[in-house]
Amino acid sequence: MNLRQWGRDLALGFRFAFAGGREGWVRAGLTAVGVGFGVALLLLSTALPNALSARHDREQARQDYRYDLTVPPKADDTLVISHVDTIFRDKDVRGRLVEPEGPRAPLPPGVDRYPGAGEMVVSPALKKLLAADGSALLRERLPYRIVGGIGESGLIGSQELAYFAGASGLAAHMDMWRTVRLTGFGDPTPTREQPDPILVLLNIVVIVALLMPVAVFIAAAVRFGGDRRDRRLAALRLVGSDSRMTRRIAAGEALAGALLGLVLGTAFFLVGRQVAGSVEVMGVSVWPSYLDPSPALATLVAVAVPTAAVLVTLLALRGVVIEPLGVVRAAKPARRRLWWRLLLPVAGLAMLYPMIGQGRDNGDFNKYLVVGGVLLLLVGITALLPWLVETAVGRLGAGGVAWQLAVRRLQLSSGTAARMVNGIAVAVAAAIALQMLFAGVDDQYTEETGQDLRRAQMQVSLPDGTPMAPTVQKFTHTKGVRKVTALSEGYLGDVSWDTENGPNLSAELVVGDCAALREVAKLPSCADGDVFVLEGGEYSADGPAMNRPGRKLYLESYNRLDGGEVTWTVPAGVGTARSIVDPAGTRRDGFLMTPGAMPSSIAKTVSGQLYVSVDESVPDVSEHVRNTAAAVDPLSVPDNWTATRTSVRYDSLRTGLLVGALCVLMLIGASLLVSQLEQLRERRKLLSALVAFGTRRRTLTMSVLWQTAIPIGLGLLLASAVGITLGAVLLRMSDTPVVVDWPTVLAMACAGAAVVLAVTLLSLPPLLRLMRPDGLRTE
Known part of the structure; x- marks a missing residue:
C-alpha cells in the first residue's frame, strides 16, 4: 500500500467528518473541543519552562543586594537602597526606599525616574489595591504620593505588589544587609546552585503526573461518537470499500477532529494566555509575554496530536469486524486478557x-x-x-x-x-x-523555628539607635497589643572588629529592663543599673572569660559615619545569671545590661528587638502592629511568628x-x-x-x-x-x-x-x- 492511497483514504475520511450535515459537525465539534482542552494544556506546559526562566531572569536583573564586603564610596553614580518589604493581609508587598547620590545613579528595571522624598512609584496591582475599599490600613502604612508606575520589566508577575519610595539619610543605616550602596542592579557574578536530587525527582514526577492525564483525555476525545461512526463504516463497506480502506477512512475522520482540536486548542491557549495576565493563583502570577511556548515543543504538540489520533483509531479498530450489514465486535466478545496488561506496571x-x-x-x-x-x-x-x-x-x-x-x-x-x-x-x-x-x-x-507562640506572636526589629522607651509606649497603645517585651542587642569583642582576623573572644550584649531580662535569663535579683554575665549560653561561652573588671570591649558596628568606635569598660560587681530559652527559642550568651547601666554611646549602636503578644481575635491586629512599626521607623521589620519554616x-x-x-x-x-x-x-x-x-x-x-x-x-x-x-x-x-x-x-x-x-x-x-x-x- 503506497502513501498516495493512504493520503486519498485519510482525505476521504476528512471530508466525511464535515460532510454529514449538522450531525457531522456536532460530532467533529465535540471531538475538537475535547482535543482542544488537552492541546491548550499541553501548550501551557510547553510554555512553562520559558515562564519560569523569564521570572528568574527578571528577579536576577533587579537584584539589589551586596555580594561582597567592599562598600563603594559615595559618587554621582551610586544609590543607597533599603529593603522595606511588608505584608498586607497575607499578600507580600515588595518595598524599597531609594536615595540616589548623583545624577548617574542606576535606575532599577521598569523605573524611568526616581521618586523624590515623600513620593513613590508603584506596580499596577499595588495602585489598584491602594485605591480599593478596605485598604485604609495599607494607605496609612505607605503615606507617599504616587507619581509614577513600575513597568513590566521590573515586575516578575502582573499581580505583584511593589513600590519604590524616595527617602533621605539612608546612608546612616547601611548594614550590608537591608540598606546598601549600589552602583548597579543585578548579580554581577551569578552562580548556579547545585540542584537537590530530591527536588529534581519531585520536579520530574510532577511534570509527568500532570501531563499524563492530558494525554489520556486526548486519546479518549478522538474516539467520541464511536457508535455512529461504526454505522457509517458499515455503509462504506456496503458500497465497496475493503476493511483496511474503511479503517483508514475512520482514521481520517479522527484526524479531522484532531486538527480542528489543534485550532481550538491554540485559540483556548491564546485566550487563556491573556487571562493569565489578570489573575493570581496561590500567590503566583505571570505576564502574558512569559507564556510563549518553545517552538520545538509546540511543533512536537502539533505533530503528536494528529498522529496520536490516527494511531489510536487504527488500534481501536483492530479487533472490530466491519461488514456491509453492520459492525460486529462479536456477539460474545472475547474476554480481555490480563497477562500483557500486567507487563506495563511491572516494567515500570x-x-x-x-x-x-x-x-x-x-x-x-x-x-x-x-x-x-x-x-x-x-x-x-x-x-x-x-x-x-x-x-x-x-x-x-x-x-x-x-x-x-x-x-x-x-x-x-x-x-x-x-x-x-x-x-x-x-x-x-x-x-x-x-x-x-x-x-x-x-x-x-x-x-522548627523554636519560636514560642505562647509568649509572643510577632517580632519587630528596629534600626540601630531607635529610642526604646517611646517606641515601647507606641506599641503598647496599638490596637490589639497585649504585651511588649523590649530588648536591645549588640555584639562585643575583646579587640577591635576592624582588625584583620577580628576578635578572639566575642559575646552578645542584651539591654532591657528587669522584666524583659527575665525573659532570657534566671536572675538572682535585679534593679536598674545592674549588669550580668550569662552562663549556659547556646552558641558561645566567651562571656565569663571576657568578664574582667576594667577590660575594654569593642561593639560591633557596620556603619560608623562619625569614624568613632564604641567601646565599653567592664565594671566591677557584674552579677552571674543563668541563660534560659527566650521567646525566639534560643539560649543567649554574653552580658545583660539594664538601661541605667548603658552609656549613651551604646544606645546609638545597639538595635532593638520587640517581642509582641497580640489578641488575635482583633480584626487586622497584625496590620495595626505593622503600621505602628512603619510610623516608628520605615526601616523597622515586623515579622509574624510561625511554628515551622x-x-x-x-x-x-x-x-x-x-x-x-x-x-x-x-x-x-x-x-x-x-x-x-x-x-x-x-x-x-x-x-x-x-x-x-x-x-x-x-x-x-x-x-x-x-x-x-x-x-x-x-x-x-x-x-x-x-x-x-x-x-x-x-x-x-x-x-x-x-x-x-x-x-x-x-x-x-x-x-x-x-x-x-x-x-x-x-x-x-x-x-x-x-x-x-x-x-x-x-x-
Whole structure:
C-alpha cells in the first residue's frame, strides 16, 4: 500500500467528518473541543519552562543586594537602597526606599525616574489595591504620593505588589544587609546552585503526573461518537470499500477532529494566555509575554496530536469486524486478557527498582528511568481498567430496574465506560503518589523555628539607635497589643572588629529592663543599673572569660559615619545569671545590661528587638502592629511568628503542583462533560423509546448515575492501589520511610469522585430534555 492511497483514504475520511450535515459537525465539534482542552494544556506546559526562566531572569536583573564586603564610596553614580518589604493581609508587598547620590545613579528595571522624598512609584496591582475599599490600613502604612508606575520589566508577575519610595539619610543605616550602596542592579557574578536530587525527582514526577492525564483525555476525545461512526463504516463497506480502506477512512475522520482540536486548542491557549495576565493563583502570577511556548515543543504538540489520533483509531479498530450489514465486535466478545496488561506496571517498577535507596547523597536520579517508570505505571492503569470494569460488571446480577439498565449497558460497552474513567483514574493515582512523596520528604524541607507562640506572636526589629522607651509606649497603645517585651542587642569583642582576623573572644550584649531580662535569663535579683554575665549560653561561652573588671570591649558596628568606635569598660560587681530559652527559642550568651547601666554611646549602636503578644481575635491586629512599626521607623521589620519554616524552593514546587493540579482538574471536568454529552446524544432514541414505553424518568436518571458511579468506583480503587504503590517506590528511592497517609489517599479519591459527580449533575438537564417521546421522530 503506497502513501498516495493512504493520503486519498485519510482525505476521504476528512471530508466525511464535515460532510454529514449538522450531525457531522456536532460530532467533529465535540471531538475538537475535547482535543482542544488537552492541546491548550499541553501548550501551557510547553510554555512553562520559558515562564519560569523569564521570572528568574527578571528577579536576577533587579537584584539589589551586596555580594561582597567592599562598600563603594559615595559618587554621582551610586544609590543607597533599603529593603522595606511588608505584608498586607497575607499578600507580600515588595518595598524599597531609594536615595540616589548623583545624577548617574542606576535606575532599577521598569523605573524611568526616581521618586523624590515623600513620593513613590508603584506596580499596577499595588495602585489598584491602594485605591480599593478596605485598604485604609495599607494607605496609612505607605503615606507617599504616587507619581509614577513600575513597568513590566521590573515586575516578575502582573499581580505583584511593589513600590519604590524616595527617602533621605539612608546612608546612616547601611548594614550590608537591608540598606546598601549600589552602583548597579543585578548579580554581577551569578552562580548556579547545585540542584537537590530530591527536588529534581519531585520536579520530574510532577511534570509527568500532570501531563499524563492530558494525554489520556486526548486519546479518549478522538474516539467520541464511536457508535455512529461504526454505522457509517458499515455503509462504506456496503458500497465497496475493503476493511483496511474503511479503517483508514475512520482514521481520517479522527484526524479531522484532531486538527480542528489543534485550532481550538491554540485559540483556548491564546485566550487563556491573556487571562493569565489578570489573575493570581496561590500567590503566583505571570505576564502574558512569559507564556510563549518553545517552538520545538509546540511543533512536537502539533505533530503528536494528529498522529496520536490516527494511531489510536487504527488500534481501536483492530479487533472490530466491519461488514456491509453492520459492525460486529462479536456477539460474545472475547474476554480481555490480563497477562500483557500486567507487563506495563511491572516494567515500570523494574525501571524504578535500580534507584531504590539512592536518596540525596548518591548523585542525581536517572531522569530517563524515572520518566519511563512513572509513565509505564500510569499507562498501566489505562490498560488494566478496561479488564477490571469488564470483569466486575460481568459478575453483577439482579437489582432494581435502574440498576439492571445500568449494568446491562456497562456489560455491552465496558470499554467506553473505562475510557471515560481512565483520565480521572490516572490523575488520582498520580496525585496520591505525589502527596505521599511530598508528605514523606516534608520534614527534610521544614524546620522548627523554636519560636514560642505562647509568649509572643510577632517580632519587630528596629534600626540601630531607635529610642526604646517611646517606641515601647507606641506599641503598647496599638490596637490589639497585649504585651511588649523590649530588648536591645549588640555584639562585643575583646579587640577591635576592624582588625584583620577580628576578635578572639566575642559575646552578645542584651539591654532591657528587669522584666524583659527575665525573659532570657534566671536572675538572682535585679534593679536598674545592674549588669550580668550569662552562663549556659547556646552558641558561645566567651562571656565569663571576657568578664574582667576594667577590660575594654569593642561593639560591633557596620556603619560608623562619625569614624568613632564604641567601646565599653567592664565594671566591677557584674552579677552571674543563668541563660534560659527566650521567646525566639534560643539560649543567649554574653552580658545583660539594664538601661541605667548603658552609656549613651551604646544606645546609638545597639538595635532593638520587640517581642509582641497580640489578641488575635482583633480584626487586622497584625496590620495595626505593622503600621505602628512603619510610623516608628520605615526601616523597622515586623515579622509574624510561625511554628515551622519551609524551604522556599520546596514550597514553590508544591505551589506549582497545586496550580497545575487545578488546571488538570478543570480539564478533567470539561472533557468528562463533553464525553458525557456525546454519550447521551448517541442514546437519544433509546432513551425516548424507553420513556415512550412507560419507563419513569427517575429510573432512567438513576441508571445514568449508576453507569457513572460503577466505573468511577472501580477506577478509583485501581488508582488508589497504583498510586500507593508508586508513592511507596518513590519514597524508597528518596531513602525515606514508607508511610501511607490514608486521609490524603481518601481526600484524593474523593476529589476525583467530586469532579465526576459535578459533571454528572451538569449533564442532568440535557438528559431530561432527551427523555421525551418526540425524540423518536425522524425523517
